[in-house]
Amino acid sequence: xSIPGPAAPSGPAIETRGLTKTFGAQTAVGNLxxxxxxxxxxxxxxxxxxxKTTTIRMLLGLITASSGEASVLGxxxxxxxxxxxxxxxxxxxxxAFYPFLSGRANLARLDSADRxxxxxxxxxxxxxxxxxxxxxxxxxxxxxxxxxxxxQRLGLANALLQPRELLIxxxxxxxxxxxxxxxxxxxxxxxAAGGTTIFVSSHLLAEVEQICTHAAIMRNGSLVAQxxxxxxxxxxxxxxxVLTPDAGAALAxxxxxxxxxxxxxxxxxxxxxxxxxxxxxxxxxxxxEEIVAALVSARVRVRGFSVDAESLxxxxxxxxxxxxxxxx
Amino acid sequence: xxxNDPVPAPPGPKFRPSTGPLLRSELAxxxxxxxxxxxxxxxxxxxxxxxxxxxxxxxxxxGSGPAFLDRxxxxxxxxxxxxxxxxxxxxxxxxxxxxxxxxIAGEANMGTLRxxxxxxxxxxxxxxxxxxxxxxxxxxxxxAVVLAGTIVGLxxxxxxxxxxxxxxxxxxxxxxxxxxxxxxxxxxxxxGFAAIGLFISTLTDMPVGxxxxxxxxxxxxxxxxxxxxxxxxxxxxxxxxxxxxxxLLRDPxxxxxxxxxxxxxxxxxxxxxxxxxGRFATKDVLS
Numbered sequence: 001x002s003i004p005g006p007a008a009p010s011g012p013a014i015e016t017r018g019l020t021k022t023f024g025a026q027t028a029v030g031n032l033x034x035x036x037x038x039x040x041x042x043x044x045x046x047x048x049x050x051x052k053t054t055t056i057r058m059l060l061g062l063i064t065a066s067s068g069e070a071s072v073l074g075x076x077x078x079x080x081x082x083x084x085x086x087x088x089x090x091x092x093x094x095x096a097f098y099p100f101l102s103g104r105a106n107l108a109r110l111d112s113a114d115r116x117x118x119x120x121x122x123x124x125x126x127x128x129x130x131x132x133x134x135x136x137x138x139x140x141x142x143x144x145x146x147x148x149x150x151x152q153r154l155g156l157a158n159a160l161l162q163p164r165e166l167l168i169x170x171x172x173x174x175x176x177x178x179x180x181x182x183x184x185x186x187x188x189x190x191x192a193a194g195g196t197t198i199f200v201s202s203h204l205l206a207e208v209e210q211i212c213t214h215a216a217i218m219r220n221g222s223l224v225a226q227x228x229x230x231x232x233x234x235x236x237x238x239x240x241x242v243l244t245p246d247a248g249a250a251l252a253x254x255x256x257x258x259x260x261x262x263x264x265x266x267x268x269x270x271x272x273x274x275x276x277x278x279x280x281x282x283x284x285x286x287x288x289e290e291i292v293a294a295l296v297s298a299r300v301r302v303r304g305f306s307v308d309a310e311s312l313x314x315x316x317x318x319x320x321x322x323x324x325x326x327x328x
Numbered sequence: 329x330x331x332n333d334p335v336p337a338p339p340g341p342k343f344r345p346s347t348g349p350l351l352r353s354e355l356a357x358x359x360x361x362x363x364x365x366x367x368x369x370x371x372x373x374x375x376x377x378x379x380x381x382x383x384x385x386x387x388x389x390x391g392s393g394p395a396f397l398d399r400x401x402x403x404x405x406x407x408x409x410x411x412x413x414x415x416x417x418x419x420x421x422x423x424x425x426x427x428x429x430x431x432i433a434g435e436a437n438m439g440t441l442r443x444x445x446x447x448x449x450x451x452x453x454x455x456x457x458x459x460x461x462x463x464x465x466x467x468x469x470x471x472a473v474v475l476a477g478t479i480v481g482l483x484x485x486x487x488x489x490x491x492x493x494x495x496x497x498x499x500x501x502x503x504x505x506x507x508x509x510x511x512x513x514x515x516x517x518x519x520g521f522a523a524i525g526l527f528i529s530t531l532t533d534m535p536v537g538x539x540x541x542x543x544x545x546x547x548x549x550x551x552x553x554x555x556x557x558x559x560x561x562x563x564x565x566x567x568x569x570x571x572x573x574x575x576l577l578r579d580p581x582x583x584x585x586x587x588x589x590x591x592x593x594x595x596x597x598x599x600x601x602x603x604x605x606g607r608f609a610t611k612d613v614l615s
Contacts, residue, residue: 015611057613057614060442060445060446061445062442062445062446062613063612063613064610066610085446085447085448086447086448090443092442092443093442094439094441095439096438096440096442098438099438100361100362101357108353109353109357110440110443110444110447112349112350112352112353113350113353113448113449113454114447114448115345115346115347115450116345116348117349117447118439122349136587141345158443
């Protein structure tokens, strides 16, 4: 199949510039500059209601952006929708099927909607997709008899009906049991190993941390961070924890060294000691051994000490502010 | 395929991209649904009920009841025509309203609309296929009445030369030909109405609402058509020629209402098809 026009550049698989969607007075997505490198497994993180699905709908041409631009696989969307979407597998806001048709008939139906999908290979492609998600045993059952997890698998099978260059998966493990979650994870990894770019949205950080190479974090419709997982972690601060009965003296020493004590919730330790937390300064942070030496020379009884990089989870909660609360 | 490979995966064996598979799939889904068969069976039951009622109660009641009713006992082919007199204003719009109102709103309600569009089905193509599906239902619904009426008429009543409305008599075969023409006329009459249903269906994600609104349109149009004060409006109502199929039973056939009806229905298809596309092409699919 030759597509007229210049060959798609091997740049980002998804790129948006100032992408914005407003519904009335409410801004669902504001001024989004997203860049998803080709070949990456890209986690699109954010609490519920932060604009993830709205962004995905704009990328697929289901809704029109209020302003800004988006390109998918190097082509402008939604103008080039017809040549782009056959190369993109999707799972948008949960699976949706005809309840009165079998799983197999549902896949054949959705495949027939793409006029570039060959009817002669349809049967075998449907079969391969069903096997890939472990649904061949239930393929003849009507979808209304499927569990949520089975529907989710069928949704993934629909995304895999053809070899795709990009998979856009919105909450792919929603409704799956731990075994199913693990299967989806290994499926994503094997597809990524085959060179498919995978864009997966989630509100579950652990999921993203396990399978993604890159991530972006959304908050209230805006992007608050994006990059490789390493870059996102590096953006966080380190925290020192001291276990000592001499809380007052220890805090004085830590402050003197430039650390910011986190007195929010002191955790009582054994035999009168306390866990004290303090954030290391972002520039010219003292080495951990220097902190211990300073504490000891101030006659602080140090019973335990550690410096930890901030977990991605803390970073996520810090960036999204609201944690897992639904954004307003 | 390497991640940097810009060339899309080559398709399998050569074939021409076509809308055929989607249309076939649309028809297969429609005629696989129990709801479709329930509606067709209900329509088929109408001529059967009429025929049985007339057979059981065949007293002399000339002139009363729906048109053609009093002729059934003389000729079974009048069962179809009597059934049409009842079905055209009420039962056909009811069932076609369900099929046409469901087209887009039904897919939106199930959530399958977003997957069809992401396939990508193409908005114009999907709308065209949906309209053809609704039109196929118009044909199937009319065929159900004609078929059931013909069969039950042949079984229960004598069939022979049929006196036409103009007084001349035609033989049974020609009469059946006329009845098929009546069927074609009724299908044509419903096409504009189906386009209205398609448009209403693009306005909402609730199929029941779209179906009800579509049926209400048919009722409203017939009510307006019954008010003599609005006679200037009557030629523009899509229901105006609905009962004009009787003209096909004259000798020679009066084609006037057939032609005017065809023109009117085409106009409705064009206007409401354009409105439906105008709405659907830019619609934010949030279902």
